[in-house]
Amino acid sequence: MPYGPHTDDDRTRMLTALGLSSVDELFDDIPEALRAFPLDLPPPEPEQELAARLRSLAARNRTDLVSFLGAGVYRHWSPPAVDQLLLRGEWYTAYTPYQPEVSQGTLQSIYEYQSLMAELLDMDIVSASHYDGAAATAEAALMTCRATRRDRVLISRGVHPHYRDTVATYFKGGLELDEIPLVTDGEAAGTTDMAALEAMLADTDRPVAGVVAANPDFLGLLEPMPRIAGLAHDAGALFVAVVEPVSLAVLAPPGSYGADIAAGEGQPLGIAPQYGGPYLGILASTEALVRQIPGRLVGMTRDLDGQRAFVMTLRAREQDIRRDKAASNICTNQALLALAASIYLATIGPHGLRDVAAIGAARAAELESALAGVGIRRLHPGPYLNEFAVEVPRALAVHRRLLGAGFLAGLALAEAEPADPTLADALLVCATEVTTSDEIARFARAIADAVAETAGVAGGTRR
């Protein structure tokens, strides 16, 4: 075993102390019929060879592509200070701070994370972290049911399709989830259909616990969040805002438009894409909902000598105390990623964060105009921040062809939203501060070529 300390002599000493001749005797309580045969696994690999294997597997991934892909996961510059600090063993090899006297580092860092997010979201209560944006959204939806004692939630089709799927899975225990359609044409195309929402809320036989909408929405568009909040509250429902944290440097925060709960994906705050995780589920609420919010909370207190210190608190919400009456089953969360987000925010500061959002917006506008220059236009007229959908004939084939040319041409929306005919020939593209003007110019030329080249290929282009 590569990391074990025991010499044969150590093992003999332990066995002798126990009066045993073989370690096998310690497994005598496993019924004979149920004992395992030797496992069929590849042989152990020395570290040097394993390192070479891992390096070659990593190299098989195409991370060399010029990327315009966002769709909920965004590339940003993360100052090296973030990862170098994360590599300190005192952070990443500790566990949940059950013993506060020897965990003040983790506890203070979580308190600071809660405080940073509270500022950014303009919300009072921030949980110490959830698994990711989708799981946090699902927990937010469950919170609305507990708090209102109703069992129906409305979720806008403008929320990321994977988040909608996740909420639907979490609701399989007996709660109802209905989707609010998006406007199909006109100035508000691609945003939540307010008339439909109003009609759904008016069904008094099926009272609504919560309304969930995202800003920017999955298609990159800005939603009328204050109006959605107003309609939800008029019907006695809570409002859940799904937000992207970097955008909050420049966009109105959930607290400003009356969101009761905010959920979101913290990955853009200095966390690498890593093919899906680990990420950071952000979950926040108003003070009124503090006893409904699931997950760890850290509070400030004092020790016996009066020194300021931090401790996990309001634990009566949690599974290890309340068991089947707990607010959620969550135990292990994403503390290290909350730390990463905090270090990122501390390192780039409020001005840096605003610059990240503003440059992303500027680069996206540049992308819009470069694409328009080759005849590729936006699908929706409404305002966006740094991501938008464009109409591209034979979008799937174009996307595929561009991959061969070294470009990740955003997301082919037909794959993400197959049920929406308005998105059949569209790509969702985004830009951030790491997107360069040169990449944008080359992409515009390449997409024009790809559209032209695919024109001759009739049918059969769908993957």
Place this chain on the structure above:
Amino acid sequence: MSVTGPRLQPTIFERSRPGRGGGKIPHPPAGALDRIPADARRATRPALPEMNEPDVVRHYVNLSQLNFAVDTGFYPLGSCTMKFNPKLNEWAARLRGFAELHPMVPDEAAQGTLQVLWELEEALAEISGMAAVTLQPAAGAQGELTGILMIRAYHRERGDADRTEVLVPDSSHGTNPATASMAGYTTITIPSAPDGGVDVDAFRAALGPRTAAVMITNPSTLGLFEARIGELLDAVHDVGALAYMDGANLNAILGRFRPGEAGFDVMHFNVHKTFSTPHGGGGPGAGPVGAREHLLPYLPTPRILRADDGTYRLERAAERPSSIGRMRSFIGNTGVLVRAYAYIRAHGAAGLREVSDDAVLAANYLKHRLAGTFDLPYDRPCKHEFVASASSIKQATGIRTLDIAKRLIDFGFHPPTIYFPLTVDEGMLIEPTETESLETIDAFADALIAIAEEAATDPQVIRDAPHSAPVRRLDEATAARQPNLRWRPMAGAETPCPD
């Protein structure tokens, strides 16, 4: 600051000085945000701290030094398997090809990661005796929810909709009953027998046509192998219910017992326990779920598929209509799973069996060392962990397990898990793991024995412990009564910065 002077740190808000920082991000062109409608924009700026990089680094380095961690010392936190976290795995997860890969790239751009994940699924299936594995769940608790929702879907698809109950032993992790509730089930708690196992008679009496599932941790949270497991699983299946195994304690039985082969229908793995991925101060973990053949239609979507030509792809949304759906945004905590993959490749079959052998041997040896000083309510061989109790010490001296735990800190050790399972009076759940040397284990036993003696001779020093930690015991009552959960800027108050 850490070697001399005060150890506690000001908050980043107190360290902030307007005008500090900058130089990280280029300046945006003027008017970059003009096209955003005024009513959609932020009106007031968030009061985030302004710091320069040296201050940030010092803050987080100094804070880190207030933590106990596996890298700093022995961390026998029962039920959590705080084993060494290999450094190769940290390096591997940070390789650019793994770290920079977007989760929505076309499958052909992700072949390296997909291969790692597929091979990891295969290895976990082999280790557990399950037919297939999903890597999607982000942690053990999410794995439990995945498994119980799969069981729910299984019963419903068979038209068996009247099953409303999940049976859970009273010694179980709190996540088990909490999971059952989240999945819409009522929890029925089963008492433990005097020998620490499930009370078979009570178990049989509770089973019936309303039972959807039972959730069993094996070895149990008392560190004991459920010797009648075959009998229990037969009883479960006889009434048409399914058996979920909480795999938190898999570190004891690698290569010795395969839950799927023994009759468990579905289980989760905690890769942050058994397969050495770091605990991160409370996460991230990963909680893959393995299932037997009859539950495969219900596994979360998407699964990873391997074609005959050796290429990999993600399953499409409608490909498996009975799936419970998605548990999270993307395919899994991939960065964590790469580490687990490296761990399993480094060990192979023989190495993994040695992991369990050494973990179990170390736990039994440590238990033996404490016999006579602490109560050992279950006096039979344990697996990778065991429960000791300070019940007699408390009766004789008034010193509680909590006090002993705090005193251990002064001896340089992280306390074990205390007051869990809830079924043992003054219990401490001790898990040494296989990566701690005999010298460390002996030193820990010596410390506990010394504290037990101190309880008789100088109890006050224990009650006042810890003496050497950065802070003393905390006022948790006030923290809960008047919660202060976020920093509030204090107008006009200039807080001195200690460095």
